Amino acid sequence: MALPESRSMIMPAPPAAPVENRETYQTLSDNPIVQAAESPVSTFSIDVDTGSYSNVRRYLTSGSLPPVDAVRVEEMINYFRYDDPAPRDGQPFAVRTELAPAPWNGKHLLLRIGINGRDVPTTALPAANLVFLVDVSGSMDAPDKLPLLQSSLKLLTRQLRAQDRITLVTYAGNTAVVLPPTSGNQQARIVEAIDSLQSGGGTAGASGIELAYKAAQQSYLRGGINRILLATDGDFNVGVTDFDTLKGMVAEKRRSGVALSTLGFGTGNYNDTLMEQLADAGDGAYAYIDSPLEARKVLTHELGATLETIARDVKIQVEFNPATVQEYRLIGYENRALRREDFNNDQVDAGDIGAGHSVTALYEITPVNSTASVDPLRYAASLLRPAGNADNELAHLKLRYKLPSAHRSSLLDTVIRRDQQVALNASSEAFRFSAAVAGFGQRLRGGSQLHGWDFPQVRALAAGSIGKDRYGYRADFLRMVQQAEALGSRPVATTD
Secondary structure: OOOOOOOOOOOOOOOOOOOOOOOEOOOOOOOOOEEOOOOOEEEEEOOOOOHHHHHHHHHHHOOOOOOHHHOOHHHHHOOOOOOOOOOOOOOOEEEEEEEEEEOOEEEEEEEEEEEEEOOOOHHHOOOEEEEEEEEOOHHHOOOOOHHHHHHHHHHHHOOOOOOOEEEEEEEOOOEEEEEEEEEOOOHHHHHHHHHOOOOOOOOOHHHHHHHHHHHHHHOOOOOOEEEEEEEEOOOOOOOOOOHHHHHHHHHHHHHHOOEEEEEEOOOOOOEHHHHHHHHHHOOOOEEEOOOHHHHHHHHHHOHHHHHOEEEEEEEEEEEEOOOOEEEEEEEOOHHHEOOHHHOOOOOOOOEEEEOOOEEEEEEEEEEOOOOOOOOOOOOOHHHHOOOOOOOOEEEEEEEEEEOOOOOOOEEEEEEEEHHHOOOHHHOOHHHHHHHHHHHHHHHHOOOOOOOOOOHHHHHHHHHOOOOOOOOOHHHHHHHHHHHHHHHOOOOOOOOO
16 A cells, blocks of 8 residues: 655745745635525636636745635535535536535525545556647746756656657747657656756747647547646746737637646746736636646646546536525635526636546535624515425535537536535545645635634634545645644735
8 A cells, every 4th residue: 555645844944035026816805695585596607726726826935925825615625526526427517515604604594515526547648749839938937947847747647558649849039849759768868858947038828829720730539538738837928928919819729629727936026917817718617726736636646637538517506595595705716706597608618527526615605594794675675585396405406517629618506405414524634635725725815704713613613523534635635724823824815
C-alpha cells in the first residue's frame, strides 16, 4: 500500500518588505439573501476551477491574508474530491443531495448538491492532442514562474503514451513553435525542448493563443482529447491586451472543438481575472500552480479531470418552495449566475465536468417560521400555497448537461424533501468537510453571514471529517486554517 505523500508543516513567514503589487482580481459581491416568495428560482453554471484555493494558500504561506476578491468560495470547496456515490449505467456523473443544520447557524439549513464525475484511469483516456502554450516573456524570470512551469510540464510528460501528440508553442515579444507535433513516447525530445526555454522580452499573449489554436487544429484528433494548456502569469502587454477582446477570441475558437485550460504561475503581477475568465471562455479549467506538489495534483493525480471532458454545459436550477422555505442564499458561484431562461437554452455556454471531477454547491436556507433577514411582502400569501401535495418539499433540483459529442442537452431532476434532514453530526464526511471549507472561504471574505463562527470552529469541523486523505490535501487545509488564525482575523464584514 502506497503511503500518503508527506507535507512539512508550513508556518507563515515574517512579512516581507513592501513591494509593488500589480495583481488583478475580479471584484465580486457575495450572493444576496433571497426571499423565496419573491424569487423562488436560482440558476447557475457549475465551476470546476481550483485556482483560487492554491492562490489563497500561496498568500497564507507567505505570511499574509489574501485579498477578499482572491477568494472564490466555490473554487475552495471544489478543490477537493468527495466520497459521493459513483455514477451508474454509463452515466457521466451521479448527483447526491444532503440536508442538515448550517454549522454557523443552527436555525438555518444547509443544502448540499454533490456531483461526482465518472473516473477514467490515465491509461484509458482517449488519445490526446495537447499544445503546451508557454509564456517565456521577461516577467516569467522568477523561481516560482518559468522554472516551476518547466518542472510541472515535465511531470505531465511522464504520463504521455505513444498515441498522444505534444506541440510546444512559446510567446514573448514574438511567437514560436519550439517543438512540432511529437509522439508522447519521445520523452527525451520533449523534455529537451522544455529545458531549452528561457525568459525574455514582452508578452504577446494573443498572438501565442492564435498560433496555439492553429497548431491544435493541424493535429486535431477526431474522437480524442484536443486541448491547449496555457501556462503564464497572465501579464499580457504586447499586441491585443484588451480583456474582453481576448475572451471573445477564445470563446469563438472553442467552436473548433479545441478546449483551452489555464495554469497560473507567479506573484506580484499575477492576473487571476484573465486566467479564470480565459479558461471559462475556452471550455477549460483554471488551476494555479504554487508548488511542485500542486503541479503533481493537477498534472498527475487528477490528469483525467484536467484533460478529458465527460459532460459539457452543465447547469443547475433550483426552485424553492415558498411554503417551506422563507429565504435562501447560494454560497459562491457569484460570477457563474445565469438567467432563468438560460437553463433550457442549449446555445448558452456553461461549465464542463472532467473525468473524476467533484462539484459541490451549497445553499443556506431559512425555513418558514424562522427569523428572516428581510420582512416578507404583505401580498405574497397567495404564493405560499404549494401546488399539489408539496408540503414536505423544500425544493426542486434540475440539472442540464450535454454529452461530449451531443448538441442537445439531457435533463436530470429530483425533489429535496424536509424529511431528508439529519443532524449535523450524522451528516456525511463530504457534507461536513465541504461545509468547513465553505465557512473558511466565507470567513476570509469577511464572514458577514457566519454569526461569529470563526477559524477555530472551521478547524474543529474539518478535523472531524477528514476521512480518507490519500495525498494529504485535507491535512494541508487544516494547516491553512491554522495559518489564517495565526495571522489574525480580518474584521467581519457588515451587511448593508
